[in-house]
Structure formats: C-alpha cells, structure tokens
Amino acid sequence: MSLLLGFAYGLAAVGLIAGGAVIGVWWERKVAGRIQLRLGPQQLGPAGVFQMLADVPKLLFKEDIVPYGADRPTFRYAPMLVFAPIAASVAVVPFWAGWAPLDSVVGVAFFLAVPSVAVLGMLLSAWASHNTLSTIGGMRAAAQMVSYEVPRTLAVLSVVVLAGSLQPTEITGAWRWWWVPLTAVGFLVYLIASVAEMNRGPFDLPEAESELVAGYFADYSGFRWAIFMMAEYGSMIAAALFGTALFLGGPAWFAGVGGLIAYVGVACVIITAIMWAKWTFPRMRQDHLMTFCWTVLTPLALVQLLVAGAVAVWL
Amino acid sequence: MRTPQSVTDDFRDGVAGFLERTRSLITGVMVTVRAVRRGPVTVRYPAEKLTVSDRWRGPLRLRGALGADTMPVLTGLPTTHNETIDGLYHAERLPGCVGNCPANVDARGQAYLIADDRVAEAYELVRERNIMPGVLGRICHHPCESACRRNHYDEPIATRPLHRFAFEEFQRVRPEKLTPCERTRQQTVAVIGSGPSGMAAAYDLLRLGYGVVMYESDEHPGGALRTGVPAYRLPREVLGREIEDIVEMGLDLKCGVEIGKDLPLGKVVQDHDAVLLAVGLQQSRILPLPGTDSRGVRGALEFLRAGNRTGDAGVRGKRVFVVGGGNVAVDVARVALRVGASEVRLACLEGEDEMPCHPWEIAEALDEGVIATCSLGPDSVVSRDGAVVGMRMRACLSVFDETGRFAPKMGDEFTEFPCDVVVFAIGQAAKLDTLVAGTGLLVSGRGQLQASGTDYTTSVPGVFACGEVITGPGSAIASIATGHEAAISIDRYLSGLAVDDDARVRRPVPRYPHYPPVALEDVEPDRRRRPQRLEPPDERVADFRPVEHGFTRDEALLEAGRCLQCGSEVCVGCTFCARTCPDLALTVVRDDTPGSRCVATYEMDLTKCCFCGLCAEQCPTNALVHTGQYELSFYHREYTTFHVGEMLRSGEGTRATGRDGGPADACAERVVGEEAR
C-alpha cells in the first residue's frame, strides 16, 4: 500500500516538476524577453504560453545520441540521477498547513541532503560524455554544489533552531511574522546558495555558455537534455517553495485553498526574482564564487544562526 | 557627459566600497526595470515589417527590356516639345545626347529606330527637330556625341554619320513620304533669310498650319549653308534636296529678293501677320591693323563665297595666310588648298590643344597639308606697293585671364611669315543697315539688332528675329534651335497669347560631366565606334569631293545598336552591368537581328550577387533597379537564378521567388530554338 502511495507521490512529483518546468521555461523566456526589450514567445497560445507544448514533444522525438567514446550506460542513466533526487526533495515541501506528502520528522535534513546526490549525477554525466569541456563543467558543478551546501544548511538551521524542529510542517506551524525580519539575512543566504546549487546565473559556471558551451550536459540531446533542464527548474521550484515555507511561513498564512494559492504565488514571485537576477548580472568566476561562499555567505549564515539561536534561547 | 581623464574606475575601500558594490547590483536591477517599463522594441514579423529605406539594395529587377517594351521616342510639335524635354529633365530621364543638343534632337530615338531597321522613321523623327538631317549629318559639330554616356565606357555613338545614313536611306522612300502640310490657319508669316534658322522656323510654322513666305536675297536658298560651308563637307545636292522637301510641305520660297533693296521691309510687315528676320551674319570682321587696306587682305566669308560658288577664289599658286583658329578659319584654309593655293598657313592665338575649332576639323586639315602655327597673334600686315607680301605675328603667352575672360597677353617675340593673301577669319558681323531702313527696328551701337535672346522678339511687335543675327557666330544646329523657339513665339503671338509668359516652357539647359578619355586598348573591337572612312588626304585636296564616305548599311545598323538608350528605363542589353559586377552575377546577351532586336538573355544569379549596387548605379538606361524585396528564401538553389521574365517582375511586395515574373520571353525562345537548329 505504501509502495503504491509512494509511486503515486512519485508520479505527482514528476508531474509537478515537469509541469512547473514547462511553465517555468516559458515564464523565463518571457521575463528575459521583457528585460531585453523584446517580446519572447508569441505565436502559440496567448503570449506564447503553449510554446513549451511544442518544445517538449520535439525534444521527445529527437534522436538520442550517445557520443562515440562515451560510457554508454552511465551516459544514459546519469540524467536520472540528477533528476530523481530533486524530484524526491519536493516530497517534504509542506504544501498545506500541517501536511506534506512526506511528513518526515527529519524533513529539513531530507530536503538539504537528498538533492546533493544530484551532484553525483552531474559528475557522472560529465565524465561519461568523454569531453573536456563537459569534464570541466562537471568539476565546477561539483565544487560549487558541495561548497554552497554549507551556507545553505546554516541558513536553514536558523529557522530550525527557532522552531526547534526538523519537521517542515512543524516549522511552518511554529512560524511567527517576526521571524521574517529576524531571519531576513538567512533567507537571502538561503536564496543565493540555492541559486548557486541549481547552477543558475550569475552562478551558472558549470554550463557557462560563453566558456563551456553547455558544460556537463553539452553532449546530451533530446529528452535526456530535457531532463537536465527539468532538474534545474525543478530545483528552482523546490527551493522557492521550501524557502517560502520555512522563512516566510508560506502555508501558515491562511487556511485552505487560499493559503495554498498565496503560498504558491509568493514562491512564483521568488522564482521570478531568481530569473531576473540571472538576466541582469554577469556570471561570476570560479574562484570568486568560492571566495564569496566561504568569506561572505558562510560567515553571514553563521551570524544569522547565532542571532536566531540567541533569540531562541532568550525565548 | 565628459570623458574622464582615465577610464579606470575603482570601488572605494572599506564600508563605502561595500556599499558601492551593493548599490551597483541594485543599479543593475533598476536599469532592467526601466527597460521593462520602456517596453519591447520588437518588430512583430511577419505581421509587421520594418519599413525598408528607399535606397534599399534588394534584388535587382528590370523596368523594361528591349523586345518586351517599346522605347520612348521624343516626338511632337514644337509647342509641346519643350514640355516633354522639361519633364524628362526633372525626372532625370533626359538622355545626354538630347539634353546637350541645342535643338534637342532625339539621337537616342534615331539610334533605336535605325538599329531596328526603321530608317525612314528615324529620318522623320530627327527631322522634327533637326529640319535638315542630311545637311546636319555632314556638317554638325555634334554636341550630342560629347555628352554621350558611351564616352564613359568607350567611345560615343556616331550620331552625325547616322543622320547622314538616315538621309541617304530616306531618299528611296521619299516620294511616298512627302505630303504638303495642311493649312489650318489664315495667318501668314514672312521669313527673311533661308538659312538653317529661317528654315527651322518655317518648317515649324508650316506644321502648325500657317502660311509661310520666305524671301532669300541670293539666287539659291540655303544661306550660310550654301555660301559658307564648303562643298567637300556638304554636297549641294543634299542641301537642295532637303530644302525642296520643305518647299513641298508648302513653303512659298522667293529667291533673289533682297528685302530692303528689292522690297522694303515695311511692306513685308504690312503684308504678313508676322515677320521673322533670319538674315544671319553676312560680313567678315577684319582687324584694324596696319596694312589691312592692302591688296590681298580678304574676309573669310567673301573668300568662302567665292570659293564655293565658282571653285576659284583667286589664290591659285599663291601662299595663303589665315588668321584665326576657329572652324571658319579651318574651312578657309581647306578651301584655299582646294582652289589651288600653294601653301596654306593658319595662325591662332590659342595653344595647340586649345584651338577653338573642333579637333577633328583641324586634324583633317593638317592631314591635307595645312600648316598650323599656334600661340601667335596678328601684329600687322606687311605690304609692299599696296600688295601683301607677309604677315607679322606676335607671340601670345596666354589667351584667358584667371577668371576665364578673353584677355590675350602678348609677348615680345615677333615672327614674319611671307605670304600673298591674308584671310581674316576672326568673326562675322551682321549687315542690317539696308534691311531695317525705314522701320521701327532698333539697332544697337555695335550694329546688332536689338532683340530678346529668349523670346526672339524685336522692338517692333510682330517682327521676330532668330539665328546668328541674334546669337552671334555659332553652329548650324544652334541656329535651328533658335528657329524652333522663334516659331513658338510667333505661334503664341498669332494665337493671341503672351509671348513671354510663365506658361511657356523653356528648354532646360543641363550641364553634362566632362568624360575623361578611356583607355581603348582593352576594349573589345565590336564595342568600339565604327570608324568613319575618309578620302585619302592627298587625293581629296584636288577638288571639292566629299571627304567622308559615310556608313554602309551594316555599319550603320551596328553603330546604332551601340546606343545605350540612356534614361529610357528599358534595358538594351549593353552588358555594362555584367561588366561592372564584381562577381559576374549577371549574364547579358543581346540579339541584334534588325527588326526584332531583344535582350535574349538576362540572367541574374542571385547567389553570386553581393548587393553592392554598382550595376544599378552605372545602368545608363535606369532600367536596372533595386527592389525593396528582402524575403529571398528558396528550397532549391536553381531558383536563385532569375531569367529575363523574372527580372521584369513588378518588384512590389517583399518576396522575390524567381517564379513570379512574366511569361518566358519570346525572344529568348527564338534564340534557343535557333541554337537547337
């Protein structure tokens, strides 16, 4: 029974992420377009909303190339290894007040730990491609993702400390409005670290278009490449939802459907902000990225944690 | 916004720097926000299209092509002609030959009709403006040829020899072509003088339906053409034939009547509704130098008159010295040779390469043995016992001053040339005293008739004047032009219109570029001008036989085919677009079969075209133009080659497909068919 339920959850998560990615890609193209003084997709549907309905089947129908010299099985299944953890991480997002698909007592730890497995998939895909540019991209991705785990975890910990729980539903339950000013720095750190985790601009070094063409997935075509894209958008959706829930109290505002709508709406605003940043700022360099992580973000997160801890103790 | 001393710009250190750094990120976001609020600048293609500039260099098209379109021919009565010319001029479609001709003779149309083997039509077309094509075809100084666009490519079209050829061909069909003009007006006009200007005015007035009476003081009509132009240039039968043609049109020609002597001008004015004075210049000017009263000093006109009429000017075996460097001087010198002078020397103020006469004239004269001494001005006639024995000349340093005015600067070097006869060919003057006696006509202090140079009116209403008597010494074609203008004035006067009002269209006077000489070594022979065959110089000086031979039929047709039909907007397949194209994207072949000439092949390989526009810029006809089309997608490479039919497409819209042109060209089919056979 639980297996069946898990399967249903899995399907739902994939559906959510796939659907979210489809809408997300369209939205990103529109946002980028407007920032760049142009229109973005226009032809299919109002304002081109159905553009992705053409893009996805096209990618499905594309030839599935495995390059000569690639490690075939690894090459084929590495995208799954990138996508699956991110899809799984959605399971602990508290969509409803007091309810999450997987209401684990260590939900926060789950959310922070599981997507990190994706780095393995990236490394594997980079290595399997047998391509120098991919390899460099994979190495960059690994270094970046592992490093940014630290400030992200520390930032989330401040909320955990305040709530005194690792269970996301409990944290949202314990959320009070004054957490927002108190954990604002932590939220910022969390967002920046999450953007770096999902390899998006201005931290998109692993796939830096102007340097590495497309980084670790340079050799993937068709649907396998689409999986990478879905993973990227999925992790953006998951991070936005989770961040909204933990730091802003997402589902705790209103009860019922209104709460869900408000929660998802705020998450969408955050996603838009992430996209906006990508199209506004230049890309960072690897060493700056690392320096930024260890000398700015981590200390900030630590300070935030201390403050949150102090407040928690004082209470 | 001032440029800083150095573009290097750093953040400050410390907290201020941190704030600056943070602010820089916010500034970036603000810029994007402003951009979003500004809205997109996108052109929503294909629904919206960016307007393409007028000069857009899209794929080429032809406005027309030989064989598919007819060539415009400039024809019409004198009263409408100026309008046509003016319209063409403002549309920049006036061909250089027409614009540069004083009478606006349609040399372009002539070449087209001759090449198309419609020679009689060509003759009639030319005669509308140049009333005596046969005559002018021998003596004209052809300003058309110097403005010919072909000068830019190789050599000009031989328009003058083509006039002559047209005249000769016309003689065959002359009888059925000649019809008297219908008299539609009651008024009559008297024309005094039967030179080219008078004839031109009479011709126009006859066509306008007036009755015209012409008085000529001489026994034979023709004026200066008969008395001044030597027969080796103009055979008298040609002149006679063309005057006869005009007489047959209804001209009442009265020869041997000298107005002022045999018939007072006042009487003529009374008898006719209008009078035109076209008396020309009858006497030579002689410089008031020491010794000019000696025996042997003669004027050019008298000399020529004697030589032309009798073939003897009284200089047999004598040494003749001609003063002057103009065309008349050359004529005098050459006539002198033909009437038996033992030595003819010509002296002029100007240097060798700036002689006022036409270069071909002096070249022929030199061939015949005339000696030209340049940069010399006359000082005095040396005489002994009242007879000329020599001419004393003074070196001339420069003829014109800085502003270009005639102001000869003489040197101190003197040369004396022994000779027996000195002929002054330095200009002519009008002889008006007997003519105007007893009328209200005013004559200026310098002996010139007071008349308007634009309306050809005189001080007496109803009396007009034209020709050299107004303009001073000039060319025959310029005199004809004044005749046409005077005819318009007379017509307006007799119709009760103001002669000089704004409704009257004046002929524009365009300026044409001076074409630099073209290096002809690399030019293919069939692109060159057909050479004019001449009598050998040592034989032709013996008598007054014509010097030039004229074209044969084949030569004439080929020569006429060289015409570029400038400004006609119909492609004649001149190939210069293909030659100019850096990539030979164009292939042009013309079929020159007389009677069905056409552009057999005009292929544009769009894929080689670099859209530089050099071809359309140099197209003499303006037939080749750029379209505003830019949608040039093709599924097959073959269709990027446009044939004649496709080149003749309308050029509208933004897509050129290579298949939306007209039907396949009949001419092209014919050529293909012939090749197959």
Place this chain on the structure above:
Amino acid sequence: MAGVDDFAQVLESVPGGGIILTSVDAVADWARGHSLWMMPMGTACCAMELIAASFSRFDFDRHGSIPRPDPRHTDVMVVAGTITRKMAPAVKLLWEQMPDPKWCIAMGNCAISGGIFYYDTYSVVRGVDEFLPVDVYIAGCPPRPEALQDAVLRLREKVRADSMSPGRRRAIEGVLPLPTAGDGTAEGGSE
C-alpha cells in the same frame, strides 16, 4: 532513426495504423515546426544579421526559435557566412553532432555558392551544399534578419510536409517555387 522507421513500417501494416501514424505525424511536425532551435554557425558577415535576428529588434524567440550554442540541443543549423576549406571539416563535424531530425539553412550567398568569393579565391568552399543537405537557401549578402525569420517560417512549411513514413511525405504548399515534373531542375536539389 532506424527505430522510428521500423515503427512507422509496423504501423503502416497494422489496420488503423495509418490513422495513428497520421496523427503522430501531425503532432510531431507541428511541434518540430514551432520549435526550430538554431545552431548559429555564424562565420562571417551574415553572423551579424544572425545575431540581430534573435536580438531585441527582431526577436527570433517570438517564433519559438532560439539560438543554442550547443549542436546537441538544436534542430536547424544556420550556416551564416563564408565557409573556407579550413573551416568546412568543423562545420561538418558540428552538423554530425546535431541529433536527427535536423535541417540546414544556408544563409547568405557565401553559404549558397561562395557568393562574392566565387571567383579567384583559393580557399573558399563554393556553397555548403557541397557537403551538407541544405533545406532552405536565403539569398542576400547579407540577408536581412527578417529574411532569416522568413526562412524559418518556410522551413516550418517544409517540416510540416514531413512524415515518419517515407511514403507519406507530402508536397509542400507554399509560395516558394518547387521544381515541377519534367522541369529538368529537380535533380541536384536539396534532398
């Protein structure tokens, strides 16, 4: 695409398979046609117009076409510019890296025939169709960005006529000329 061909053959033989095939074709062609991602193979002048075509003023994204630098992610290679003998192997390699189904647009005269560099040059390949199957040729030197957009719209028509089953390929309906039977120009085309 062997698998797809087999699949198509099997479907053809099954009763009712034709209908399925037709609808699958329709979906696939519609999707492909509206999502032609470009591999910008810009080498020379035309690359500037290729860039301009996807930038603010002309915005290729409106048609669902975006330039992707990675050949593996793209559907149509736009060869924009002169291809030299030194460059040709690289172009061919990139073409081979693109996944099927793929199309090629030869943008500009250099890519069609060498254009201005047809005569006298020792290093220019006279047209990419010497080594690539070109689907749409855009004449111009360089073509306007609109011309490129138009070419993609034309290519969409060509894609629409495609089918998984070779026997079902339809004639292209469009304003562009196609060779007619007995025209003598059909051979040497793009296919």
Place this chain on the structure above:
Amino acid sequence: MSERLVVNIGPSHPSTHGVCRIVVELDGEIVTHAEPIIGHLHRGIEKMAENRTYLQIVPLTDRLDYVGSMYANWAYCRAVERLAGIRVPERAEYIRVIVCELQRIASHMMGIGSAAADTGAFTVFMYAFEQRELVVDLFEALCGSRLTYNYVRPGGVSADLPDGWVDRCRTFIKGHPDAMREIDRMLFGNVIFRARTKGIGVLDAADAVAWGASGPVARGSGVDYDLRRDDPYSMYPRFDFTVPLGERGDSYDRARVRLWECVESCRIVEQALDQLAEYEPGVIMTEGLPRLLAPGRGDAYDHIESARGCLGVYLVSDGGVCPYRMKVRSPAFSNLALLPLLATGHTLSDLIVVLGSLDPVFGEVDR
C-alpha cells in the same frame, strides 16, 4: 596537478566572436598556454583584389571588417586616392567622417556587448545592440544596406545624405550618451563585472607598442596614440575631441575605453553635422573619374583609425586597371597576437574575457 589538460575552443564557439580556434593548455583551470589558430575565415581577399578593378574591390573591403565596413572602405579609398592623386570634395570628407564615427559607435556596441556577453551579461549585449540597430537604420537610409555598405568610394561617397537624415542623426547622437551612461552603470559599475575584468589580461604600455597594438587595446594600456589626432587625416583637425585612456591595461580598461570613445564620436558627429551645413549638397564625388581607374605605377599606403585600431591598406599598381597587390594591415590581426601573452596565468573563464576585450573580427584577422 601535474598533468596538463588541453582544451580546444572553437573554431565555432559562442565566444570566439567568429571562427577562431584556441588551443588552450590548462593546469587545473589556469591557462598555461593559449595558441590562437586563425585562418578559418581566410578567403584570399588580397588575391582576389588582384583580378578586380579598383571599384570592384570596394565591396570586397566591406567584407573584411564586417562589424565596421565603412572603415575598410575608407582606408582602401584613401590608398587609391593617394595612388591616383585624387582630391576628394570636402563635403564627401565630412560625410566620411560622420559615417565612420557612427560606424565606430556601431562597432564598439558590438565590442562592448560581446565583452559583456562573455561574462554572462547577455542583457547588456541586447541593450548595446539596440543602439547598434539605430546606427544601422541610419546607414540603411543612407546607402540601402545594413551591413555591407559599399558607400565610401574612390573619389568620394556613393550618395548624398537623404532628406531628413541629418535630423535623424542628430536625434540619435543626442540620445546615445544617455544609453551609454545606462550601460556604464549596469555593466562597468557592476561589482561582478569589475571582479571579472579588473586585473585580467594586463598589457603594459611598452608591450602594447612593441606588439604593434593599436586602437582601444593600446589606449586601454595608456598608450596615448590615436591616428585621428596624431596623424591627422581628412577633416579631423577641425574637430575638438579627447582620446580616452586607461591606466592599467586590463580587460576592464580596454572595454571601457570603447564606451567613452562612443561618447566622443557623438561629439565629433555633432561638430561635423554643424560644419557640413555650409557645403553645397550634391558635391560628393570627384568629377571626371574614369569608369576603370588606372593609376600609374607605384605603391601607396594609407591608414585610418578604425574601431579596432590602425587599419591600413597598401596598394601596388603596375599601371593596369587592377591593383598589382593589395595588402590590408589589419589592427585586429596585430591585437589578437597578444592573446597568448595576456591570457597565460589566468583561468579559462578569463581567457574568454581577454579575447572579448581584444575585440577581434575574424573577417579582418584572416582576410
């Protein structure tokens, strides 16, 4: 890590600004050696010119520096005019100055934009390109082409300014400095961009001179050398303008010099438009030039300051209608030779930034 990784960038790579292959030897992410392999766009234009008439070469020169076609047109025409002793009407010279300064803006917009895109700031590229489009619109109205103008001809220019063009041009140069300020704030003031470009690819003045660098590349290093001022040609002595200079010679200075040059170009265009009003329209071509120009024997070199530096054309004539030899001294070629020197010791990402700051156009490098 002792093992070196050899990475092959290009010949078709999004950031090589054309077709250039760079063989990079990496130690980790640090470039130990970078070797540009050029010639992928070598079309033999110099050979082709030997079988083209002097007029037919003008379209060829358009395709040298396709980002700034007017420059090659002008440099070539200057060489022809020097060889054939042609005097150009002053109006034509003014128009040449105007179009070339506008071209400098157009070209620098591409240079700044692609430098921005190399660092990932793609939006700035769009903003810069939007400015370029405005210039291109002006050129299209002027000569009917967006990119390959074939406008400057031996003896003058091919067409006079169309009606209303001067006003359009004035509108543009009025608005352009503001757009530049926006780009300056968004890109050159950005902390990430500064971190990416400052101190990267430092070229000192002595090296710049020794390597024959010119244009913004040399001026970014503080080499105060601009042909417009130091070897004045055409109408430039009549204008008041400053030459922006960098101090450090890093990628940032090189890129920002371009930005300020655009502002200065606006000033020059404004002055030129004012002075142009005194000349009679239509006098734009030397009269009496034959269709096939055939200068006498001899050779001539002439150069102008293009957007990339000193662009020279060397012509040898044997008296025929085609040049005997044409050589284009391309600034981008000389500047690109600096890449190994500048990139070594930086990371792979910096290599791209350095290349972008050199702003090579491969049509001109390879010819």
Place this chain on the structure above:
Amino acid sequence: MSLVELREHLCATFPDLCPLFSIEFGDGVLQVGPERLHEAMEGLKTLGFDMLGMVTAVDFGEEFELVYRLRAREMGVAIIVRARLPRHTPRAASVTDLWPAADWHEREVYDLFGIVFEGHPDLRRILLPDDWVGHPLRKDYEDPSIIRRPDYR
C-alpha cells in the same frame, strides 16, 4: 617632424643609409638589400621607430619585395622599408627580436609567399591549414580550385 627633417636626422645618424632613402607618394622609403635589412631595421629602431605596422611582400616575378612599415610615435613620422629578395632563395632575417609584433606578420608572409625568415621562433603557416601546398599570393600560384574571373570589364 617632416620627411625632410627625417632625412636629415637619418643621414646624421646613419650616413650609410642616407643614399637609400627617398620620398614617394608622401611616404619616406628606405630601399635596402636583404643582407643589410636587419642592420638597417635595428638602426631605425634606435632612431625611434618603435611601432612595426605591417610586414608584407610583393611578388615581382624574378624578385620578391619585402615591405615593412615602421612608425615613430614620438617623431610623428612613418617610413617604409623595402628589401628585394631573389625568387630562388627567398630568405630574410627576422625582425621578431626587435619588434615582437613581427611574429605573426612574418608567419603570414611565410604562409602566403613562402619567404623564410631566419631567426623567427616559430615559423609555421598561420592562415592556411598546415598541410597546404604552395603559397597562394605568389603570382605563379596555381590551384585547380580557383575559378578565374574572366577579364570582362
């Protein structure tokens, strides 16, 4: 500094180069033999010619002519140095030791003309592929792939 002053300056510093100097088409020209090329260039560098603008060659049938263009920023003058090389042994001394700028320029001349620069650190083809046969800018270069534009003008 004008060209006349340059001539005086040159003659004062290097009297032996003086007769080789002339003024053509508004440019100072120094015509030297190939054997003295490097020496002359070195002299010019000490004279203040600090920028090497271009190095190129012209094929005059029996001989190649190397053309260098130098510029002295301080003095504001430029000079063209020409050296004629026999066709059968087209060798000249490299000037890369004086101006590193000559590196690529000399490689280009080597690539397109086949002139060997002695002392060049890395004389390889630069524009054409390494396996190219022949030197295309020589007048006698023949390649079956060339389609010659007909003399149709």
